[in-house]
Amino acid sequence: AQSVTxxxxxxxxxxxxxxxxxxxxxxxxxxxLFWYVQSPGQGLQLLLKYFxxxxxxxxxxxxxxxxxxxxxxxxxxxxxxxxxxAAEYFCAVVPRGAGSYQLTFGKGTKLSVxx
Amino acid sequence: DTGVSQDPRHKITKRGQNVTFRCDPIxxxxxxxxxxxxxxQGPEFLTxxxxxxxxxxxxxxxxxxxxxxxKGSFSTLEIQRTEQGDSAMYLCASSLDVPYxxxxxxxxxxxx
Numbered sequence: 001a002q003s004v005t006x007x008x009x010x011x012x013x014x015x016x017x018x019x020x021x022x023x024x025x026x027x028x029x030x031x032x033l034f035w036y037v038q039s040p041g042q043g044l045q046l047l048l049k050y051f052x053x054x055x056x057x058x059x060x061x062x063x064x065x066x067x068x069x070x071x072x073x074x075x076x077x078x079x080x081x082x083x084x085x086a087a088e089y090f091c092a093v094v095p096r097g098a099g100s101y102q103l104t105f106g107k108g109t110k111l112s113v114x115x
Numbered sequence: 116d117t118g119v120s121q122d123p124r125h126k127i128t129k130r131g132q133n134v135t136f137r138c139d140p141i142x143x144x145x146x147x148x149x150x151x152x153x154x155x156q157g158p159e160f161l162t163x164x165x166x167x168x169x170x171x172x173x174x175x176x177x178x179x180x181x182x183x184x185x186k187g188s189f190s191t192l193e194i195q196r197t198e199q200g201d202s203a204m205y206l207c208a209s210s211l212d213v214p215y216x217x218x219x220x221x222x223x224x225x226x227x
Contacts, residue, residue, distance in 0.1 A: 041220075043220045044158070100163045100171045101213070102163060103148075
C-alpha cells in the first residue's frame with residue numbers, strides 16, 4: 001500500500017545542535033516530495049519540495065533535504081537548530097500523474113528545542 | 116498575496132448541531148482543498164475543487180459533510196448533525212495548477 005512514514009514521533013535537540021528528521025515513502029514511482037512545518041495552533045508552511053534533478057534541495061529557514069532513491073527516503077536536515085524551530089514537521093507526497101495533486105502526509109515529528 | 120484565510124478560527128458546538136466553515140483562498144488560485152487533522156495525525160484529504168467544480172471527494176467525507184465553492188471563489192464546508200468524532204482541525208489550502216499549496220490557519224472544531 002502507498003504510505004508515508006515518519007518513524008520518529010518526538011525529537012528533542014539542544015539549541016545549536018544539528019537535526020535530521022526522517023521520512024520514507026512507499027510508492028511505485030517516485031512521487032513529488034515535500035516537507036511542511038506547523039507551529040502550534042497554526043496552518044502548515046511549505047519548507048521545501050523535490051520534483052526532480054539535484055537530490056539535495058534547499059528550503060526556507062536554513063533547512064535542506066536529501067532525496068535518496070535507493071532508500072525511498074527524503075530526510076530533512078538543519079546544521080544548527082534555533083529555539084524558534086520548535087514545531088511539528090510533516091513529510092508529504094503527491095503521486096506523479098495525480099490530477100488532483102492531493103497531498104498524503106506522514107504522521108509528523110514533533111521537535112522540541114532545549115535552550 | 117494576503118494568504119489563505121479561514122473563519123471562524125475556533126468553533127465549539129454541541130453534538131447534533133450543524134456547523135459551517137468558510138475558506139477564502141488566495142485570489143488567483145483556481146484549486147481549493149479541504150483537509151482534516153486530528154490530534155497526533157497528519158492532515159487527511161477531504162475534498163478538492165477546481166474553480167467551482169468539486170472534482171474529488173475522500174471516503175472520509177460522509178453524507179453529513181458538504182462542501183461548495185460558488186463562482187470559484189470562497190468555499191464553505193458544512194457538517195450536519197455533528198458527532199464527537201468530528202472534533203478536529205479543518206484546514207483549507209489553495210493553489211494554482213502545481214503540486215504544492217498554501218494552507219490557511221485552520222478552524223478548530225470541538226464537539227461537546
